[in-house]
Amino acid sequence: MIQVQGLTKRYGPNTAVDALSFDVTPGAVTGFLGPNGSGKSTTMRMIMGLDRPDAGQALIGGRPYGELRQPLREVGALLEARTFHPGRSARAHLSALAAAGDIHPARVAEVLATVGLSDVAGRRAGTYSLGMAQRLGIAAALLGDPGVLLFDEPVNGLDPEGVRWIRDLMRSLAAEGRTVLLSSHLISEMALTADHLVVIGQGRLLADTSVRELTARGRSLEEAFFTLTEGASVHRGTAHHAGHDAAPERNAR
Numbered sequence: 001m002i003q004v005q006g007l008t009k010r011y012g013p014n015t016a017v018d019a020l021s022f023d024v025t026p027g028a029v030t031g032f033l034g035p036n037g038s039g040k041s042t043t044m045r046m047i048m049g050l051d052r053p054d055a056g057q058a059l060i061g062g063r064p065y066g067e068l069r070q071p072l073r074e075v076g077a078l079l080e081a082r083t084f085h086p087g088r089s090a091r092a093h094l095s096a097l098a099a100a101g102d103i104h105p106a107r108v109a110e111v112l113a114t115v116g117l118s119d120v121a122g123r124r125a126g127t128y129s130l131g132m133a134q135r136l137g138i139a140a141a142l143l144g145d146p147g148v149l150l151f152d153e154p155v156n157g158l159d160p161e162g163v164r165w166i167r168d169l170m171r172s173l174a175a176e177g178r179t180v181l182l183s184s185h186l187i188s189e190m191a192l193t194a195d196h197l198v199v200i201g202q203g204r205l206l207a208d209t210s211v212r213e214l215t216a217r218g219r220s221l222e223e224a225f226f227t228l229t230e231g232a233s234v235h236r237g238t239a240h241h242a243g244h245d246a247a248p249e250r251n252a253r
């Protein structure tokens, strides 16, 4: 379970994340949608303790990231690809992470197999394609077998087979009862992958609802997304925007 409570982050005069609150529940894929610059990555970074909020808090299983006793076993994240040393092999990279996180070394081979990198695990990761780099990032996120997972744009740069692989992986992680928060620009992909959606614009919550609810009455998810985010995109960078005072679309789970 992830709880985002009144989370706020300012960069100078810009408020990147603005009193944002939502929960991400286990056993489902929660899609995290919003236009470019709406604050998705900043929110995920704050959940992972990489950015300090100016107000509010993000909790993982009831605690802020910094207070988790065994963080790699509790939460895994793919926030940006290529966070590994290019001269190291995938196996060496994962082995170092496992050693640092007190994770059994046998997990390295397991996660390499899960992401389909077993055959190239000895190669320098710097030679990997974007798709392979994404898979290595996902392997690192899965290493501690955590119950909570965050993926920021995992399908970026992947070919159709890779996109489908990610979709199946997300769905199976949720089916195992894990909490999965997934950001993506690909709305059509989100319609296929996510059960629940959190939509933000200008750092504010625009909707916290099920995909089914948002696409009710024959509306496509794309239409619903544009209707929700219209005000937030058109007036981006100004103090006033449509929907400023509107209550976000929300439904109970």
Ligand SMILES: Nc1ncnc2c1ncn2[C@@H]1O[C@H](COP(=O)(O)OP(=O)(O)OP(=O)(O)O)[C@@H](O)[C@H]1O
Binding pocket: 011, 014, 015, 016, 034, 035, 036, 037, 038, 039, 040, 041, 042, 043
């Ligand atoms: N380190 C930083 N310094 C200054 N401004 C920042 C910083 N990081 C993010 N921002 C700003 O905060 C806002 C939110 O950015 P963020 O990357 O979180 O959005 P996003 O929804 O993930 O966008 P995208 O979909 O393009 O990845 C943007 O206006 C961005 O320019």
